[in-house]
Amino acid sequence: MALPYKTRRKLSLLILLIALPLYIVVAVNLTDWLRARFEIGFLTELAVFVVLGIIWIVPLKPVFLGVGQADPDAGEER
Template sequence: MALSYKARRRWSLVILLIALPLYIVVAVNLTDWLRMRYDVGILTELVVFIVLGIAWILPLKPVFRGVGQPDPDARD
């Protein structure tokens, strides 16, 4: 079931304003836990941040696709 243009716009706003900040907090806590638990280096933290920074968008890509474009269903 495909989302309508309005639904994708609303969901993208919810994701960017609520879910993404929560995801950032989880990512920072995860790297802090890794640093305290396993004494990882700065390069390992960087790799974890890069992987987590890319991982959040992969399942949400269809929601954000075309949101910045004009509504395709709108009447001219």
């Protein structure tokens, strides 16, 4: 079942304002922990940041899909 446009729009705003900053804090703490525990190098740390920076969108793509466009549920009235 697809989410209605207005629900996706509100959910995407909630994700961008609350969940994403929390995810960034977790990602930074994870890389700090990896650096302290395993003494990883710069390129490994960069690779971890790139993977974590891309992977968050995979489960959330359906929420953000089409949010920036006109409301398809509104019909022809403008």
